[in-house]
Amino acid sequence: MQESKKDLDILLIDDHHMIMEGYKNVISKAKIFNALNFNIEMADNCDYAWGKIKTGNYSVVFLDINFPVLEYSKIHSGEDLGVRIKTEFPEIKIIILTVLEDHFRIFNILSNIQPDGFLIKGETTSKELIHCLEKVLYSPPYYGSKISNLLRSGVAQKSSIDEIDRVMLYQLSLGTKTKDLPKYVNLSLRAVEDRKKKLKDVFGVRGEGNKALLEKARESGYI
Amino acid sequence: MRTQYSFLLLFVLLLSLTSCKDNNQVRHKNSKPTLDEIFSDTTLNKTQKKQILDSAYSSISTIQNDSLKNDNLLEISYQYLMIKDSVKFLCSNSEARNIFFRIKDSARIAATYWDLGNFYQSSTKDSAYFYYTNAHRIYQNLGEEFNSARLLLNMALVQKNVKDYTGSEVTTIKAITLLKSLKKYKQLYSAYNNLGIIFNELQEYEKALENYKIALNYLEMSGREYLYPSLWNNIGVVYQNSGRHKEALANFQKAMNYNQNIKTTDPKMYAMILDNSAYVKLFSKDTIGIHKDFLEALEIRKNLNINDGITINQLHLAEYFLEKKDSVTAINYALATKELALKIQNTRDYLSSLKFLSNTVKDSALNYSQEYIKINDSLQKRERAVRNKFARIRFETEGYISETKRLNDRILQTSLISAGVILIIILLYIISNQRAKNKLIKQKQTANQEIYNLVIDQQKKFEEGRDTEKQYISRELHDGILGKLFGIRLNLDSLNEEDDSESKSERFKYIREIQKISDQIRLLSHRLNKTSLTNVNFETVLEELVKSQNAGKIKFHIEFKEAINWDTIDNNIKINIYRILQEAISNIHKHAKATEARIKFDNLNDQLIISIADNGIGFYPEKIKNGIGLSNIYARVKKIKGKINISSLGENRKGTTLKLTVPLS
Numbered sequence: 001m002q003e004s005k006k007d008l009d010i011l012l013i014d015d016h017h018m019i020m021e022g023y024k025n026v027i028s029k030a031k032i033f034n035a036l037n038f039n040i041e042m043a044d045n046c047d048y049a050w051g052k053i054k055t056g057n058y059s060v061v062f063l064d065i066n067f068p069v070l071e072y073s074k075i076h077s078g079e080d081l082g083v084r085i086k087t088e089f090p091e092i093k094i095i096i097l098t099v100l101e102d103h104f105r106i107f108n109i110l111s112n113i114q115p116d117g118f119l120i121k122g123e124t125t126s127k128e129l130i131h132c133l134e135k136v137l138y139s140p141p142y143y144g145s146k147i148s149n150l151l152r153s154g155v156a157q158k159s160s161i162d163e164i165d166r167v168m169l170y171q172l173s174l175g176t177k178t179k180d181l182p183k184y185v186n187l188s189l190r191a192v193e194d195r196k197k198k199l200k201d202v203f204g205v206r207g208e209g210n211k212a213l214l215e216k217a218r219e220s221g222y223i
Numbered sequence: 224m225r226t227q228y229s230f231l232l233l234f235v236l237l238l239s240l241t242s243c244k245d246n247n248q249v250r251h252k253n254s255k256p257t258l259d260e261i262f263s264d265t266t267l268n269k270t271q272k273k274q275i276l277d278s279a280y281s282s283i284s285t286i287q288n289d290s291l292k293n294d295n296l297l298e299i300s301y302q303y304l305m306i307k308d309s310v311k312f313l314c315s316n317s318e319a320r321n322i323f324f325r326i327k328d329s330a331r332i333a334a335t336y337w338d339l340g341n342f343y344q345s346s347t348k349d350s351a352y353f354y355y356t357n358a359h360r361i362y363q364n365l366g367e368e369f370n371s372a373r374l375l376l377n378m379a380l381v382q383k384n385v386k387d388y389t390g391s392e393v394t395t396i397k398a399i400t401l402l403k404s405l406k407k408y409k410q411l412y413s414a415y416n417n418l419g420i421i422f423n424e425l426q427e428y429e430k431a432l433e434n435y436k437i438a439l440n441y442l443e444m445s446g447r448e449y450l451y452p453s454l455w456n457n458i459g460v461v462y463q464n465s466g467r468h469k470e471a472l473a474n475f476q477k478a479m480n481y482n483q484n485i486k487t488t489d490p491k492m493y494a495m496i497l498d499n500s501a502y503v504k505l506f507s508k509d510t511i512g513i514h515k516d517f518l519e520a521l522e523i524r525k526n527l528n529i530n531d532g533i534t535i536n537q538l539h540l541a542e543y544f545l546e547k548k549d550s551v552t553a554i555n556y557a558l559a560t561k562e563l564a565l566k567i568q569n570t571r572d573y574l575s576s577l578k579f580l581s582n583t584v585k586d587s588a589l590n591y592s593q594e595y596i597k598i599n600d601s602l603q604k605r606e607r608a609v610r611n612k613f614a615r616i617r618f619e620t621e622g623y624i625s626e627t628k629r630l631n632d633r634i635l636q637t638s639l640i641s642a643g644v645i646l647i648i649i650l651l652y653i654i655s656n657q658r659a660k661n662k663l664i665k666q667k668q669t670a671n672q673e674i675y676n677l678v679i680d681q682q683k684k685f686e687e688g689r690d691t692e693k694q695y696i697s698r699e700l701h702d703g704i705l706g707k708l709f710g711i712r713l714n715l716d717s718l719n720e721e722d723d724s725e726s727k728s729e730r731f732k733y734i735r736e737i738q739k740i741s742d743q744i745r746l747l748s749h750r751l752n753k754t755s756l757t758n759v760n761f762e763t764v765l766e767e768l769v770k771s772q773n774a775g776k777i778k779f780h781i782e783f784k785e786a787i788n789w790d791t792i793d794n795n796i797k798i799n800i801y802r803i804l805q806e807a808i809s810n811i812h813k814h815a816k817a818t819e820a821r822i823k824f825d826n827l828n829d830q831l832i833i834s835i836a837d838n839g840i841g842f843y844p845e846k847i848k849n850g851i852g853l854s855n856i857y858a859r860v861k862k863i864k865g866k867i868n869i870s871s872l873g874e875n876r877k878g879t880t881l882k883l884t885v886p887l888s
Contacts, residue, residue: 018707018711021714022710097703120703
């Protein structure tokens with residue numbers, strides 16, 4: 001008779017079945033988790049996943065960020081779902097697995113969800129996945145190397161984009177010149193320029209003009 | 224002073240001869256000897272000339288053609304004047320004038336008046352003045368300044384002869400003004416000579432001398448040297464009248480000595496100078512030989528029948544004999560003068576003789592004085608009457624001139640107004656033309672704008688489509704393919720360690736998945752190719768218009784049979800075709816109840832043929848002609864000079880076919 005194993009409910013949320021299959025295969029074949037009896041379930045959209053979470057008893061959720069937009073869906077992205085889980089079921093550990101490499105989105109996700117694990121799909125191998133799960137289970141958090149590097153670079157501290165930044169970006173997008181920005185944000189021109197420089201850092205753009213910055217901000221949904 | 228007459232006649236003759244020169248050519252056609260030739264033949268005497276003239280006149284009367292007749296008639300009439308045949312002259316003159324009035328030849332009418340003036344000039348001076356005035360008026364209106372000036376001069380001479388000296392002076396000065404600008408020196412000499420005579424008569428001798436000096440100048444410039452004696456004689460008379468006998472005598476001698484043969488070439492002038500110089504000698508008490516001179520002059524004048532000369536000559540002789548204390552002979556000469564002067568109506572000499580007699584014949588002095596006063600009074604009255612008549616003629620002429628001027632002004636005014644009106648009409652035409660042009664340009668611009676907008680819209684739509692496509696491809700690559708690859712990689716990764724048959728088949732499954740991914744990538748690549756920019760032209764716009772109709776039940780097809788070079792077709796045509804197509808499609812949607820509609824474009828012999836056919840219920844085109852949709856189509860077809868033919872119920876019962884033909888050139 002085998003020792004009775006501890007049950008662990010895992011929910012995989014990804015729109016690609018093959019990926020979820022991959023996760024399942026990797027996790028179930030991992031030898032280090034012999035003491036655990038994984039109960040792995042899958043959900044290929046956020047609404048369905050949220051329903052499962054509300055009724056289930058999951059310890060760990062593997063969460064993708066991008067989902068195809070469905071007209072009837074109430075929860076459009078993994079990020080929204082993550083925030084919901086975090087606020088309503090803070091005990092559930094969240095591992096984000098995404099193809100996104102956009103610094104800004106990553107920072108946003110980090111600050112909004114504060115996930116227990118964060119991996120970029122592109123750099124993730126089966127070994128890393130197992131390692132991440134292990135870390136999340138026993139000593140969270142675990143961030144993939146790219147994310148760790150990003151955090152270490154120190155951009156993170158500056159990365160929060162507040163109301164003033166949004167107003168500035170909005171005005172710039174309307175064609176307002178930088179020197180006119182103080183009228184709208186109640187800051188000195190110097191402060192405005194500093195903030196603009198910081199925004200450029202956050203969005204990872206270089207150069208003088210506003211074009212690249214605005215493009216990036218628009219891409220990231222700030223304008 | 225008598226010299227003036229002969230001079231005037233000479234002058235008239237000269238001008239008439241010059242005016243005849245034009246006529247020569249007409250007559251040469253008839254190859255007959257011209258009248259000029261005949262009359263320049265000095266061998267002919269007066270009777271011979273008259274015979275020739277009479278035959279010419281009678282032959283010319285038979286000619287019906289006015290234009291042939293008129294020139295010759297004028298010449299014949301003039302020649303009658305020259306040979307002093309009054310009846311024939313007046314007859315032919317008035318006949319000629321009637322013809323010229325009929326053919327409205329004002330210049331020749333004036334010429335006939337001129338002849339008439341010359342005719343009356345020695346007898347009825349007021350008539351002469353009247354006809355000269357008429358002629359002058361016509362020449363003035365015609366703008367013939369030289370003739371106009373010459374007639375003024377004639378008028379001035381007539382005025383001087385009737386002792387209207389002030390009037391004559393005014394007229395002469397008018398003539399001078401014209402002549403100076405024309406540089407006619409001979410006439411200018413004549414005018415200043417006239418002024419000299421006038422001032423002499425008015426006893427303003429200094430002024431008279433001044434004018435004679437000017438006359439002398441012009442005479443020199445004109446080169447008519449034969450007139451010198453006459454002028455010097457006149458100057459001598461002025462000196463004599465002002466009591467400067469020495470100068471007077473000097474001038475008379477100059478006149479006499481100028482031409483050695485004066486006695487034979489100009490006996491009249493010779494007699495005058497001889498008489499005058501003898502008379503001046505009488506005053507300076509140098510009486511030797513003057514009796515002989517007086518008698519020689521008198522003899523010449525009697526021979527030549529110069530009555531005016533005879534009377535004055537006899538008066539001079541009377542004074543001579545009075546000086547010589549031979550009062551009987553003196554009185555006899557004075558009485559002879561009185562008799563002759565009365566006979567020839569020479570009032571001046573008549574008065575002089577009366578004056579002489581009243582002074583000399585002591586016993587009948589009172590009678591002569593009374594007679595003198597009576598004659599003098601009536602003379603003055605008569606002169607005043609003549610002057611008044613002249614003034615009236617002048618006034619009437621001036622009235623006529625001012626009337627003509629008024630008419631001319633009115634004509635000018637009318638023509639100015641009509642010119643203005645015409646100008647305004649032209650301007651209005653230009654403006655409206657320009658407006659129409661601008662309208663056309665504007666229309667063209669709007670058409671260009673509309674086409675441009677259509678193409679831009681289409682381009683935008685294409686670009687939007689391409690953007691969504693790009694987004695789709697990007698997401699597909701990023702999420703779909705990358706995700707799937709990640710899944711496969713993860714799975715294969717987990718299967719890596721295993722080597723059982725199950726794992727092998729699993730791996731095979733993922734290899735198949737990779738196969739699928741490569742298919743998917745190929746598909747995406749295809750789509751990427753398709754989205755690469757399509758060239759948007761009018762054809763694309765039309766295609767899109769038709770394709771966009773396919774959402775409903777009706778299937779729309781569009782077909783271009785020939786390649787149509789839309790770039791060369793006027794935008795106005797294109798936009799109207801587009802609108803017509805829109806209207807037709809809308810009609811099919813609204814009314815046709817069709818299931819299919821076919822739109823065909825064909826290019827045939829510089830004509831665009833468009834057919835829009837549906838398989839709907841059809842209609843009676845002749846009955847629903849006035850529907851808004853159809854009338855819009857008709858209006859647009861008309862705008863692009865096209866033709867439209869609608870065949871529907873009545874001809875074929877299968878739907879409706881619109882056939883539109885648009886000329887492209």
